Amino acid sequence: MNKQHKIKGLFFDFDGVITIEKQGSPTIISYISKEANIPIEVVENAYYKHNDDLLYGDITHRDMWEQFCSDIGKTLDFHMLEKAFMNVTFDEKMLDHIKDKHSDYLIGMITDNKADRINTIVNNTVLKDLFDVVIISADVHSRKSERKIFEEALKQSGLKAEECVFIDNTESNLKIPSEMGFKTIFFDDEKRDYSDLYTGPGGRG
Template sequence: MIKTLIFDFGNVFINLDKEGAMANALELFKIEEFPEELVAMNALYEQGLLSTEEFVDFYSSNFPELSKSDIIDAWNHILCDFPVRRLEFIQQLARDKKYQLILLSNTNALHIESIDKHLSFYEDFKACFDKFYLSHEVMMRKPDATIFDFVLSENNLKPEECLFIDDTTENTEAASTLGFNVWNNNPKTEDIIDVFTLKREFF
């Protein structure tokens, strides 16, 4: 029996343009693919192991022809719209009090700062959750087992009583190996508001 719903943020609630952001960055940085060093630095930033200043300075030193605002704009290019229907969905779940609601997101300070600035209902959204875990704040990130174990321990949960929802296969596979029920949602064809219809086998 599912007692706790654990949601990713990007491509579950807020839409992301991963492909467009990557294409934009490759063109801006004049590279054909991201070298491992940049990928590693991005992961460190998501994990809260680099400050925003250190992160932007790293990119500035590697791409001195670009301004810091160019770099920040490119980093935030991935963020798209947040349909109000999804806010209404999570607000209704919060009112119903049938499930414990947890958000578990790989994100970073720049993205959250941009969302907070441009999304008028961000605080209302946060208020719907019993716990709101952002990778750069807890200094862990998916798909590492440590972050899932942390959520289980912090909330005294059993993985078989949780449904974890994420658009990244690597993350849902990691959670599944730990005993979680999972839904690897496809943001192009599926919407979180339809979870009880699309995944009725869990309920």
């Protein structure tokens, strides 16, 4: 049995891989800044102080919203934040690749992210039908610098690390899964070269 037949699951990072934008927080911040007419530096300072707690799932956006509004000096409807979650641009070529593979592989997402943001995006877009497993750092209280988030992906998928490919746009995020036995692919979010997706593990080559 060759390596391609051995691979059963393809796991993708979200921001910078599935989306054109490299990171999620700036998409939220820029939307709120524009819609509320507040200087972006003010929104950044008010938002980023909560970022680590949000990513680890220690708090949700609802938990920090009152303080955030106080810090920016304006009371905003929480629905503005939910709209800000949707301020993303999908990479259509990447989605085509995922659609092409969906019938042959389990498709998963492993992302350092806020649970409410990812759930809002997934449940209101085509991603809902494309992803079999979605692992979010805030849900499992672990980020990609730790084993736990990848162990949870294996648990929920029922697969072994050696049966999985993980694709990320940050090389340091590939270290832990590689050590665990995942096949890893670095996706350069500047060049957006899709050839590795088709010639690497789980690809067409």
